[in-house]
Amino acid sequence: xxxxxxxxxxxxxxPFAPDGEIDEKTLRRLVDRSIDGGVDGVVACGSTGEFAAMxxxxxxxxxxxVIDQTAGRVPxxxxxxxxxxxxxxxxxxxxxxx
Numbered sequence: 001x002x003x004x005x006x007x008x009x010x011x012x013x014x015p016f017a018p019d020g021e022i023d024e025k026t027l028r029r030l031v032d033r034s035i036d037g038g039v040d041g042v043v044a045c046g047s048t049g050e051f052a053a054m055x056x057x058x059x060x061x062x063x064x065x066v067i068d069q070t071a072g073r074v075p076x077x078x079x080x081x082x083x084x085x086x087x088x089x090x091x092x093x094x095x096x097x098x
Contacts, residue, residue, distance in 0.1 A: 007040025011048045031069040043077040
């Protein structure tokens with residue numbers, strides 16, 4: 001996204017199921033609740049999103065799910081920091097493509 005961000009962007013928590021997988025149903029409800037609450041955008045895999053404990057594949061899946069659920073209603077910012085430059089670049093390219 002190339003436009004300026006403004007307003008309130010909320011860093012989404014990442015809900016997990018008892019088996020350790022991302023709880024996609026709850027994540028989708030969280031996205032809707034945030035948008036219904038009036039936020040101007042959401043941040044996926046931010047500091048409250050447990051990104052440091054997630055694999056790159058889980059992070060890509062989470063970003064795709066959040067983008068799908070927002071359905072263009074608000075901007076999505078994907079946090080793409082990683083321990084290695086290679087992983088960070090890969091996550092950033094994925095986020096841009098998604």
